Amino acid sequence: MTTAYPSAPLGSPENPGPFHLATDLRLACLRIARRNRFESVVEVAPHQMAVLSRVACGPASAGDLAEWERVSAPTMSRTIGGLVEAGWIERSADPTDGRRVIVTITDEGRERLAETRRARDEWMAARLETLSEADLEALQAALPVLERIATS
Amino acid sequence: MTTAYPSAPLGSPENPGPFHLATDLRLACLRIARRNRFESVVEVAPHQMAVLSRVACGPASAGDLAEWERVSAPTMSRTIGGLVEAGWIERSADPTDGRRVIVTITDEGRERLAETRRARDEWMAARLETLSEADLEALQAALPVLERIATS
DNA sequence: TATTGTTATACTCTATAACTATA
DNA sequence: TATAGTTATAGAGTATAACAATA
Secondary structure, eight states: OOOSSOSOSSSOTTOOSHHHHHHHHHHHHHHHHHHHHHHSOOOSOHHHHHHHHHHHTSOEEHHHHHHHTTOOHHHHHHHHHHHHHHTSEEEEEETTEEEEEEEEEOHHHHHHHHHHHHHHHHHHHHHHTTSOHHHHHHHHHHHHHHHHHHHO | OOOSSOSOSSSOTTOOSHHHHHHHHHHHHHHHHHHHHHHSOOOSOHHHHHHHHHHHTSOEEHHHHHHHTTOOHHHHHHHHHHHHHHTSEEEEEETTEEEEEEEEEOHHHHHHHHHHHHHHHHHHHHHHTTSOHHHHHHHHHHHHHHHHHHHO
């Protein structure tokens, strides 16, 4: 058993078209994402990192964040609590609706976020440095397509 | 605040070289992997899926699996217990060393694995179907490079 | 005595249910 | 009465420490 997946997961075996591309591309992205996450030195938990990234784009309410991260309100409340305790975000009341809580990133949070991203970028940059010009050009050409897949 | 990351995470702002490619490529792979995992219908937990994938390549001992997944021995023991209870793998004693436990995938486990992979492949295939021939060619050309990054 | 794996216990992240405060 | 958020409680997944079986 040497293949990591069935030889013809979607189309027939004699159909090497976009189905194999789908499998191979999916696995490549999965493995890159996994190794990038595992092997970069990170002191921020994944769920914290996700919220920190979102809040870095601008203030958001607890409910917005829970919906965005597809997580329950209590879970987000707890995650926010941890980030506030760490000093990376701040809670404040919505002036127009006293029930709502507005979450804002702090300078310290922004710095921590930048550090984490820098570590992950460095992991990827180290790999790109070993590539030829032709390989880099192939990646440059594929990047907009990958971004379209990621956001479609 | 419209940028999702600092404008010059690694090099200086006037250095758009491989550093921006590293950032963009990393984020694209991360988002593709994340959406693929989230949006495909999956009834198998991530840690179970990882072990099932590994065992599908051939029998392995509990210790091998723990090391492979970078998880503690008790955690792997528990994960194995769940997969055995689900009927997807089987435990057996190593005939040459009574201390060791050999884990083997069952037909049912192989089927579940194939179903999960099929769902994820379909997610990706649906996105590829919307692309032009030129886009697909760009992906085909970049794929071996991505695979090298994933395994280097 | 060293190694392989499991059980005991504790901590974190998650969810649903119950509660408080505001609209 | 309905909504936004927090607290109470419980269920997974994880780890370290202690244990049992085998080499």
